[in-house]
Amino acid sequence: MSSRTPETCLYREPDGETAVCGLLKKISGIESHPGLQVAGDACRACCQSYPPSEKDLNPIVASLLFELTEQVVDGNGVPDCNVETAKTLNRWAERSLPAVAPDEDDGLDIAGKSYDHLAGVTADEIANYLPRPQVSESRSAGKVATWSVGVTTAPRRLPTLERSVRSVLDSGWHDPVLFVDGDVDVPASLGTLATCRRTPAVGAFPNYVLSLGELFMRDPHADAYLMIQDDALLLGTPAMREYLQTVLWPGDGAWIASLYCSKQYTQASTGWHTFPDRWVWGAVAFVFSPAALRLFLASPLVYQHRALPGAKGLSRIDVAIGHVAVANEIPILFPSPSLVQHIGTVSTIWNLARAVNARHANRFLGDLL
Numbered sequence: 001m002s003s004r005t006p007e008t009c010l011y012r013e014p015d016g017e018t019a020v021c022g023l024l025k026k027i028s029g030i031e032s033h034p035g036l037q038v039a040g041d042a043c044r045a046c047c048q049s050y051p052p053s054e055k056d057l058n059p060i061v062a063s064l065l066f067e068l069t070e071q072v073v074d075g076n077g078v079p080d081c082n083v084e085t086a087k088t089l090n091r092w093a094e095r096s097l098p099a100v101a102p103d104e105d106d107g108l109d110i111a112g113k114s115y116d117h118l119a120g121v122t123a124d125e126i127a128n129y130l131p132r133p134q135v136s137e138s139r140s141a142g143k144v145a146t147w148s149v150g151v152t153t154a155p156r157r158l159p160t161l162e163r164s165v166r167s168v169l170d171s172g173w174h175d176p177v178l179f180v181d182g183d184v185d186v187p188a189s190l191g192t193l194a195t196c197r198r199t200p201a202v203g204a205f206p207n208y209v210l211s212l213g214e215l216f217m218r219d220p221h222a223d224a225y226l227m228i229q230d231d232a233l234l235l236g237t238p239a240m241r242e243y244l245q246t247v248l249w250p251g252d253g254a255w256i257a258s259l260y261c262s263k264q265y266t267q268a269s270t271g272w273h274t275f276p277d278r279w280v281w282g283a284v285a286f287v288f289s290p291a292a293l294r295l296f297l298a299s300p301l302v303y304q305h306r307a308l309p310g311a312k313g314l315s316r317i318d319v320a321i322g323h324v325a326v327a328n329e330i331p332i333l334f335p336s337p338s339l340v341q342h343i344g345t346v347s348t349i350w351n352l353a354r355a356v357n358a359r360h361a362n363r364f365l366g367d368l369l
Contacts (some may be wrong), residue, residue: 004051005041020045024064026054028072028089035068050158053089062096065089075148093312115366118235119170123243126235129368130335133272144248147241148215148222150288152185152207153230160231160343162187167234172241173226177218181209203314205306212288213297224248224289231303232260232284233341235366240339244287247272252290256321260284261338277333279322285340286321292330299324337363 006012011022018037025036042060050059057065069081069090077083107311151168153161161184168176177194180186181203184225196214198207208227224244234240249255266282267273288296295301303321306313325332338361 002295003239004047006040006047006302007215008147009047010045012038012043014130019115021061021064021082023054024051024068026345027065027079028068029066029085030072030078033068033072035064035071037064037338038064057093057096059097062093066097068300069093069300073144089161093101104208113232113367115167115236116290116367118237118366121235121237121239123244123246125369126239127246129270129365130337130339131271132247135331144223144245146219146223147173148219148224149178149226149228150179150211150215151228151230152179152181152204152208152211154181154201154204155184156230159185162189162291164228164232164234165190165193166231167232167236168228170236171234172238176228177205177215179214181207181362187298203280205314205317208283208317209297209302212293215291216297222290225290226285229284231343233343234259234285235369249289249333250333253289254295254335255289255330256292256325256330257287257333258282258285259287259335259338259360260340260342261334261363262338262342263360265336266338266361266363267336271334272335274291275334278326279332280319282342283317283321284342290324295328296321296324299328301327328345335339335365337361337368339365341366 001281007017011026013022014019015037018039020036020039024038025031029035030036042064046052046058046060046084049060052058052061068299069086072078072081072086073083077086124303133258150170151161160322163175165178166189175194176197178186178190180195181204182199186195196211198210201207212225212227215222215227244259248257256281259273260282262269262281265275301323302320305316305323322332326329340361341364342360
């Protein structure tokens with residue numbers, strides 16, 4: 001939570017019941033205009049978001065700039081800001097606004113919800129809402145007993161690492177490895193966990209692949225390799241691990257399981273499903289069987305993906321996993337409802353993307369239990 005307050009804001013210029021936003025003045029070049037007046041509610045909302053700057057607007061400042069510049073355009077410009085400048089600033093403000101689908105309720109505060117009541121839930125109660133998959137008669141199921149668990153993290157304007165890792169610990173995995181990509185201030189409460197730092201940062205996809213390789217090198221004989229991103233919220237009950245150990249693996253050979261199911265992949269029927277196409281939505285929490293992990297790390301597609309130009313080779317972890325799974329005929333299991341919620345509000349890769357619409361689980365088991 002932000003420690004900023006309207007009273008300590010460097011940009012706030014009190015003016016009776018309202019205030020003038022000095023940041024809006026700097027960005028627009030306008031010295032005097034009604035659109036520079038900001039109500040107290042807007043100031044408080046801005047302080048609850050990440051700190052804005054002249055180059056990086058938070059959603060509140062973006063909405064204020066959008067309204068201000070619309071007024072300037074409608075008024076055919078002002079002495080300090082002509083119409084063309086106002087239009088350019090208006091387009092920037094619009095791009096900086098949260099991406100919300102027309103039919104979506106953006107009042108849903110995913111990150112602010114509490115799930116402390118789930119601590120006493122049992123594995124059988126989870127199974128009542130999310131039935132275990134059936135095992136093919138022609139194949140023997142391999143039960144998971146040992147785990148190797150990692151959490152990848154990178155700088156975020158609104159950190160979620162501590163809450164995410166706490167949910168991992170509360171869900172029965174007591175020794176995850178933190179894979180820190182770049183300058184991340186790891187909370188003191190997580191100081192006892194094994195930590196691997198990459199300085200300078202290598203990027204989301206390289207960090208993910210390197211981290212999977214390290215999990216295998218640390219424990220080449222684990223039954224399951226679980227990689228979690230730092231904005232994943234697990235159920236927070238030891239029953240989650242207990243339940244998954246009776247689900248994985250439903251057959252021999254290579255398997256991948258996503259514990260996360262985005263809105264895009266929600267199914268009409270409750271239970272575990274095998275993805276019928278190439279996975280592209282969400283790498284929030286993936287479990288790899290030993291055979292699947294080896295195939296992934298050895299796949300030429302991984303290195304072809306990294307060699308893609310620009311940001312493409314540094315991101316799209318979910319897309320790369322989908323490509324490798326299809327190429328190697330690795331089934332991807334996923335639950336509907338989702339066992340994990342995506343609580344990140346600002347992506348570490350795409351600064352203006354948020355965990356809304358298809359980027360969050362519209363049916364999360366934690367809301368149903």
